[in-house]
Amino acid sequence: MEETEAATEKAKDLIRMGVARAALLEPQDKVEVDVVPSALIIGGGIAGMTGALNLANRGFEVTLVEKEEELGGLLRYLHRIYPTQEEASDLVKAKARKIRENGNIEVLTSAIVTQVQGFFGNYDVTVKREGKDIPFKVGVIIVATGAEEFKPVGLYGYNGVNIVTQLELEVMLKAESFTRNNVVMIQCVGARDDNRNYCSRVCCMTALNNALILKERNPKAQIFVLYRDMQTYGTLFEDIYRKAREEGIVFINYSPQRLPTLDKGFVNVFDEFLGEEISLLYDLIVLSTPMIPHPDSGELAKMLKVPIDEYGFFLEAHVKLRPLDFATDGVYLCGSAHWPSTVSESIVQAYGAASRASIPMSKRRVIAEPIASVVDEEKCIGCGLCEMICPFKAIRVEEKPGGRIASTIIASCKGCGVCGAACPQQAITMRHFKDEQLLAEVMALAEGT
Incomplete structure (x- = not known):
């Protein structure tokens, strides 16, 4: 709905406010810091x-x-x-x-x-x-x-021996003789849940890489990857995923509502695609945990x-x-x-x-930001509230001859005004946004109504 008259009046108010404030503005010199x-x-x-x-x-x-x-x-x-x-x-x-x-x-x-x-x-x-x-x-x-790496203590019987994390498997693989016959990798252990509701991104590719190394050392090894979603982003990583499937590595999709379980040397998992539970023999379980x-x-x-x-x-x-x-x-x-x-x-x-x-x-x-806070040393009582709340560490309280006084670090100040708003003594003002400048805008707006 067009309101041309109201828009015109608003524009007049804004111009009037800007002119009133401009009359009180002061030049802001740039500050160079070595x-x-x-x-x-x-x-x-x-x-x-x-x-x-x-x-x-x-x-x-x-x-x-x-x-x-x-x-x-x-x-x-x-x-x-x-x-x-x-x-x-x-x-x-x-x-x-x-x-x-x-x-x-x-x-x-x-x-x-x-x-x-x-x-x-x-x-x-x-x-x-x-x-x-x-x-x-x-x-x-x-x-x-x-x-x-997150250590999954208390999850899937983790023991660091035959139930390990991907990083622990990496250390084991450094021994060229290390190999296993029946390996089950479980993805998203300790991730994408109520405690850590994020995907760690690198776990899936790490699992694929380690699975291919195990397959390379023992082509007859049975390797299963139990996953929720495979994060093999990019064409290069997607090619590695395809290679893993071609090498005979089996991928089984599971639901977070029906997590895999361990029972007497077997991993039981409900395959979402087949719609039935499968039991997998293992001599090594590798848990893919988040960073x-x-x-x-x-x-x-x-x-x-x-x-x-x-x-x-x-x-x-x-x-x-x-x-x-x-x-x-x-x-x-x-x-x-x-x-x-x-x-x-x-x-x-x-x-x-x-x-x-x-x-x-x-x-x-x-070149430091010229619009920064200024401390009135006559009003400052050195309470330290400004130093405590400054999000940029741009104000500090120092011992001076007259007592504890706050001072602004111009090179760090962003002119956000948090310190000025919080100061109980009203001892901090902002360059280019002084009280009289803002008040002039308010008065100009009031005069036009």
Whole structure:
């Protein structure tokens, strides 16, 4: 329904409000912030190692922090990488050797990040290693902490011996003599349920890859894959699925309402296509479990002031426009810390994150957002509420001669106004959105009615 007169009056009101506010606006000068040309990469898996090498080869200094004793992450436990069938150990050794030979990379293994302070371009980081605190300064941070495999304790009689996970099978397959005659793989164990209502993406391809290796070693082996839905996305992975069927690997579809059961050396499963229950003899059961975030991801997220989802995976700034950035400037993301990823996907993301991180370091400075919060030191009582609620870690309370006073970190502030709205003393205002400017708009609107 057209309301031309009402639309015209609304336009007049908006113009009147804009003019009233414009009369009180002040010029906002851009603020330049120097950037330290060095990077911190948290996590020494395939994504972290790739990102470190990429930045180091561009001439930047990199500190690579890994909590385990060795670099490699989950890749250390894998046998062969699909679809290339490259030995995972060869890839880890090659990456680790290049890192050792690169003078721009400092590796801190058996270490954890305990503190991150500062702002985009100037982060003060503290790492604890062997009981000692190691402080240093970096300009950007890349989170590549990866993920871990869910251990299905209490499910399907899991015992780590003849009822194992796919990752445990990978370790067994490293022994060239390892083989079995009757293997049953059960997909979606501990996933797509009330506790973890998501698909881990990589489980199905891992199962196919391991099943083909077992079939290669023992062509007479009976291998069954019990699945809900096979996630073999892309033409290449679909070809691997077809190859598995051609090799004689049997796929049986089951319903989450009728889960497989174990009974005296047999797996009983109701085949949805045949409409009847089948009993499968086994000497090895392999449970395909989901990738889950590390337990300390929440603590790291709080330290960096970055978000995580309901499961504990890190959340990017925008899934389409900024898939490798956090909302907090200067902090980037790659690998399975974001979501379960294949080796190739993690490598690609690491290149992307390193590319993003290299931009501010190459320029050696960044332009800070001029629309930021301003603290009136005469009104501030140093309660710390603003520091506690700031989603970007852009305000801090410091001891000054007059007492505890809050101050804004211009380089980090996004001008969201949360601190100003929460301040009990009304000591915080927003540049370009001062009270008198907004009040002028309200008064102009009232005068026109």
